Amino acid sequence: MPRLKDVATTVRSKNAGAFLATIDVIFKDQTDFERFRNSDLFGAEKLETLLHCEKGAVAVIFYDKANAVKITFPRAASSGSLTDSDIYGAQYHALIMDLPL
Amino acid sequence: MSEKRGIRMLAVSGCLGYGFTETAFDAGLESGIDFIACDAGSMDPGPWYLGAGKPYVSEQALRRDLEIMLAGARRIDVPVIIGSAGGGGATPHVAILERLIRGIAAERGLHFKLAVISSVPDRDLVAERLKQDRIRALENVPPLTSETLEQTDVMVAMMGAEPLQAALRGGADVVLAGRCSDSALFAAIPLMQGYPAGPAWHLGKTIECGGAIVRPKIGQDCVIGHLDDDGFEVEPGHPDKRCTPESVAAHTLYENPSPYDFIEPSGVVDTRDATYTALDDRRVRVTGSQYNRAEKYTVKLEGVRCVGHRSIMIAGIRDSRLIEEIHSFCDAMNDRVVTEARNLGIADSDWTLTIRRYGLDGVLGPLEPRRSEPGHELGLVLDVVGRTEEIAASVLAKARYIGMHTEFKGRLSSSGNLAMPFSPSDISVGSAWEFSLWHAMELDDPCEIFPITFSEV
Numbered sequence: 071m072p073r074l075k076d077v078a079t080t081v082r083s084k085n086a087g088a089f090l091a092t093i094d095v096i097f098k099d100q101t102d103f104e105r106f107r108n109s110d111l112f113g114a115e116k117l118e119t120l121l122h123c124e125k126g127a128v129a130v131i132f133y134d135k136a137n138a139v140k141i142t143f144p145r146a147a148s149s150g151s152l153t154d155s156d157i158y159g160a161q162y163h164a165l166i167m168d169l170p171l
Numbered sequence: 172m173s174e175k176r177g178i179r180m181l182a183v184s185g186c187l188g189y190g191f192t193e194t195a196f197d198a199g200l201e202s203g204i205d206f207i208a209c210d211a212g213s214m215d216p217g218p219w220y221l222g223a224g225k226p227y228v229s230e231q232a233l234r235r236d237l238e239i240m241l242a243g244a245r246r247i248d249v250p251v252i253i254g255s256a257g258g259g260g261a262t263p264h265v266a267i268l269e270r271l272i273r274g275i276a277a278e279r280g281l282h283f284k285l286a287v288i289s290s291v292p293d294r295d296l297v298a299e300r301l302k303q304d305r306i307r308a309l310e311n312v313p314p315l316t317s318e319t320l321e322q323t324d325v326m327v328a329m330m331g332a333e334p335l336q337a338a339l340r341g342g343a344d345v346v347l348a349g350r351c352s353d354s355a356l357f358a359a360i361p362l363m364q365g366y367p368a369g370p371a372w373h374l375g376k377t378i379e380c381g382g383a384i385v386r387p388k389i390g391q392d393c394v395i396g397h398l399d400d401d402g403f404e405v406e407p408g409h410p411d412k413r414c415t416p417e418s419v420a421a422h423t424l425y426e427n428p429s430p431y432d433f434i435e436p437s438g439v440v441d442t443r444d445a446t447y448t449a450l451d452d453r454r455v456r457v458t459g460s461q462y463n464r465a466e467k468y469t470v471k472l473e474g475v476r477c478v479g480h481r482s483i484m485i486a487g488i489r490d491s492r493l494i495e496e497i498h499s500f501c502d503a504m505n506d507r508v509v510t511e512a513r514n515l516g517i518a519d520s521d522w523t524l525t526i527r528r529y530g531l532d533g534v535l536g537p538l539e540p541r542r543s544e545p546g547h548e549l550g551l552v553l554d555v556v557g558r559t560e561e562i563a564a565s566v567l568a569k570a571r572y573i574g575m576h577t578e579f580k581g582r583l584s585s586s587g588n589l590a591m592p593f594s595p596s597d598i599s600v601g602s603a604w605e606f607s608l609w610h611a612m613e614l615d616d617p618c619e620i621f622p623i624t625f626s627e628v
Binding site for chain 2: 080084085086089090094096121129135136140142144145146149150151153155156157158161162164165
């Protein structure tokens with residue numbers, strides 16, 4: 071079963087400051103980018119559920135210049151706070167990389 | 172046809188102490204450089220480094236990078252600008268870099284005018300601005316209260332280009348700045364010389380991460396930026412490496428909530444209409460970057476408060492029955508630790524225990540969709556933060572005993588639940604901090620909270 075990780079050249083995440091995290095998905099070319107940008111993968115509702123975010127809290131931006139999709143969302147715990155488990159926000163992308171296409 | 176003017180800059184590394192090759196550095200200098208700059212800090216590694224006053228790179232690494240930078244800059248007599256010194260950019264961090272710089276100068280017989288720019292704002296000024304409603308929380312941050320401000324133990328303000336410019340106008344050869352906008356390190360001089368703001372800031376943003384835009388991506392290395400009145404160009408310092416339109420365009424994604432807009436103290440850089448063109452197989456030209464001046468000049472405040480002392484224990488679980496029962500086991504542990512702590516006379520509010528379960532949901536925590544699917548092995552980290560070191564140690568010792576000996580459904584392993592790798596098992600980590608300040612504050616003047624000290628070295 072093909073998954074996002076099989077078609078993307080980059081699926082990564084990092085903090086955008088200590089209170090937000092951002093996931094970047096980069097496709098190998100414009101064809102793939104156009105093919106998948108409108109898919110269910112990047113739907114607001116689905117991402118809100120996946121990331122445990124309130125309605126409207128997840129921002130999805132399509133960046134044509136890099137064939138990329140950017141998903142920015144609020145961190146539940148700020149970087150380095152008591153219950154945080156990912157100081158750099160480096161592993162959030164794992165939530166979407168295995169999603170079936 | 173008259174030759175177009177241009178200014179050429181060298182970004183030494185994505186972070187001072189992360190390293191760079193001498194090949195790239197020398198090639199950069201050889202190509203004709205007007206100034207050298209390097210970002211030296213970040214809040215990425217979390218709140219502890221700001222709070223504890225320590226850099227997140229080793230002094231040995233800092234010394235190595237500084238020595239090459241300073242010696243090279245003095246040799247060709249160009250300014251050096253270092254920002255977010257020592258990682259956090261507060262007083263102890265800057266002092267560490269100043270000590271290293273003076274030490275290198277003495278050893279190598281280097282002489283220059285040094286400007287040190289502080290970035291620790293006066294508390295009373297911040298409190299006053301708060302009362303005047305001139306401090307705004309950034310996204311997903313609670314509004315600042317005077318109580319939170321009082322609890323904030325260490326804070327810095329991120330300066331823009333103007334204090335750097337003031338230092339340079341004062342004749343500084345080496346500018347050592349506290350917390351600073353990364354892009355401003357590279358935009359400061361071009362803006363003084365009247366280059367257009369959009370490309371100047373976008374170029375700064377692009378090269379301040381050093382090797383992030385370079386392929387192949389093997390460690391950090393130098394990047395050369397060239398700015399003219401119509402746009403900018405980037406290329407790696409190292410002759411065997413390359414920048415591509417993809418690597419440069421993709422960089423605007425990095426660490427940013429938006430790929431298009433970058434907020435600087437003085438305005439917003441808009442890259443929507445930027446075009447990225449390959450000049451050859453390793454150089455990229457960018458045109459079309461715009462800049463919109465902000466109505467109010469604001470600086471980002473970052474601050475941390477100490478929340479106690481952290482001590483941890485690491486242990487492995489391999490017992491298949493325990494792994495099956497791990498959720499109820501952890502619940503039982505948590506309940507028992509509360510009881511035992513109270514029996515020692517320790518208040519509930521004086522400690523927290525976070526049981527981290529690697530192999531289950533240690534990484535993603537509550538977001539983990541597969542937390543009912545443990546594997547054959549679990550790594551447990553008992554993470555205690557106590558109001559004092561003694562409280563943390565006492566609670567952790569109890570938690571360790573409880574973890575080792577608590578019963579669970581189907582238990583056969585009546586002699587012990589945990590495989591400890593170390594003796595001692597309990598590890599004192601150090602002070603625990605959290606970010607308590609992450610707000611934008613209006614300034615009346617871009618330099619008003621960034622005093623500069625000049626000296627001859």
